[in-house]
Amino acid sequence: MTDVKAKTQLEEHALQLVEAAMKAGADAADAVAVTGSSLGVQVREGKVESTDRAEGEDFTLRVFIGKQVASVSSNGIADPKGLAERAVAMAKVVPEDPYTSLADADRLLKDIPQLDLKDPREVTAQELTELALEAEAAGLAVDGVTKSGGAGAGWGTSGLVLATSHGFLGAYERSRTSFSMTAVAGDGTAMERDYEFDSRTYWDELTDPKDVGKIAGERAVRRLNPRKINTTQVPVIYEPRTARSLLGHFAGAINGASIARGTSFLKDRMGEQVFGTTIKITDDPHKPRGGATMPFDAEGTGAQKLELIIDGVLQTWLLDGAAAKELGLTPNGRARRSGSTTSPGATNLTLAPGTKTPEEMMKEIGTGLLVTDLIGHGANGITGDYSRGASGFWFENGELLYPVSEITIAGNMKDMFLNLTPASDLDDRYAVATPSVAIEGLTIAGS
Structure with a gap:
């Protein structure tokens, strides 16, 4: 949807698609149309390795026959009547x-806000x-960096249209530019790598690429000669890129x-203390x-905007229509669309900051571990048990002493x-x- 004509x-x-579904015998229907284009470049050692461009459109039609529901998807609608008839036939044979x-209908958005989502x-x-x-x-200019693990940059636009049989028609477009650099330090079996990246809606807000490369190089160099540590129990500090996973587990x-x-x-x-009394978490679409x-x-x-956590107390769940109906809530x-159904999901999650810098925290804690990288997916959503491979830095008296791994x-x-x-x-x-x-x-399992 790069212009008004394409959007229309x-x-x-x-x-x-919705009209075809109703003519084919559906009691209700909705259709999602998605379009997008992307452009990406990969470089290594000063040379372009690849340039890729992609464009496409996808359509998903969802139909209801009473309590039975089915959906079909296509990358084109040359035959909307045929798509609708297939969807209706599928809905008639699935369980309720x-x-x-x-x-x-009274929950449908009447006035769609114009949000600043697309860089012209x-x-x-x-x-x-x-x-x-x-x-x-x-990144290569950082002392101690021996080679590049590659750098890449990408830009893309996407558009979405949602139409329903009971009167909703809405559309929006968005753009995103991102880039990253991976630096390698050391040689042979003693090599270490790390990266830095940035992603923004507007090109003019991107971090200076010199800063991104420099940070990637410095992060790789400081990981050289990691040590193993004995199993222990100490305070752990997660830097923002690793702390994001914790907020994801909460969502x-x-x-x-x-x-x-x-x-x-x-x-x-619900309604209970699940974080400390100073914690606030919001979700703002x-x-x-x-x-x-x-x-x-x-x-x-x-x-x-939802206040999910206020003073550490859980205020609400993330709810779509189906989950809310099952739970007897609003x-x-x-x-979010997921095949023939929707599923709940967060939008822009934010954990409100505290008052102390990470350096002040380390001085206050004294001895502990700074986590800069996580490995694996060892978080059990049913029991809450957490076990993740990690690497980072051991600190004492508030000062980073040496990198640790394994x-x-x-x-x-x-x-x-x-x-x-x-x-x-x-x-x-x-x-x-x-x-x-x-x-x-937290327990740190080491040697």
């Missing part, structure tokens, strides 16, 4: 779903190449679908230029959340925004 055509296609339906600038392959090369050169634990299935370790904790900003959800309903505009961090997220303290260095660039966080009482 996509809206017409979505409406055609007592919870999935279109949103109630069209980025070229040459500009992306220069961005990646500049970041790589800065999964308050997903209404998981609550309805009884598969969340927070399923019985209208965050200016946010990574997940959107004017309406996958059901065509408006979504307001939806809060967090629907360790595992273990605990339970119920205790981790209660003992979590945020620092002041909020990284607000991405859909999950968090500062560094300190957590006491």
Whole structure:
């Protein structure tokens, strides 16, 4: 959807699918039309390795026959009548779903807000190449960096249209530019690598590529000659890029679908203290230029900013229409499309920062571990048990002493959340925004 004409055509296609479904015998229907284009460049050692461009359109039609629901997808709608007839035929033979339906008409968004989601600038392959090369050169210039692990830059636009049989028609467009650099330090079996990246809605807000490359190089060099440590229990500080995963685990634990299935370790904790008394977590779908900003959800309903955690107390679940109906609650505009159904999900999550810098936290803690990288997916959403491979830096008297690797961090997220303290260095660039966080009482499994 690069212009008004393309947007109008996509809206017409979505409406055609809904109309065809109703003529084919559906009781209700909705259609999602998605279009996008992307451009990417990869460089290594000062040379372009690849340049890729992609464009496409996809359509998903969902139909309801009573409580039965089915969907079909296609990358074109040359035959909307045929697609609709297939979807209706499928719906007639599937089991009933007592919870999935279109949103109630009184919940549909009437006035769609115009959000600042798309940079009018069209980025070229040459500009992306220069961005990646500049970041790589800065990384290679760092003393101790021996080679480049590659640098890349990408730009893309996407558009979405949602049309329903009960009167909703909405559309929005977004753009995103991102780039990264990976630096390698050392030689042979003693090599270490690390990276830095940035991603923004507007080109003019991107971090200076020299800074991105320099940070990648410095991060790689400081990881050289890592040590193993003995198994111990100490406070752990997660820097923002690793702390984001903790906020992601929290979002999964308050997903209404998981609550309805009884598969969340927070399923019985609504209205209870699940974080420390100073903690505030919000979810804002209208965050200016946010990574997940959107004017309406996958059901065509408006979504307001949610205060998920206030003073450490859990206030609400993330709910789409189906999860809310199953739980006997009111939806809060967090629907995402997932095949023939929707599922709840967060938008722009933010953990409010604290008052102390990470350096001040380290001095206050004295001895502990700074986590800069996590490996694996060892977080159990049902029990809360947490076990992740990690690497980082050992610190004593508030000073980083040496890098550590081949360790595992273990605990339970119920205790981790209660003992979590945020620092002041909020990284607000991405859909999950968090500062560094300190957590006491974790076990470090080492030698």
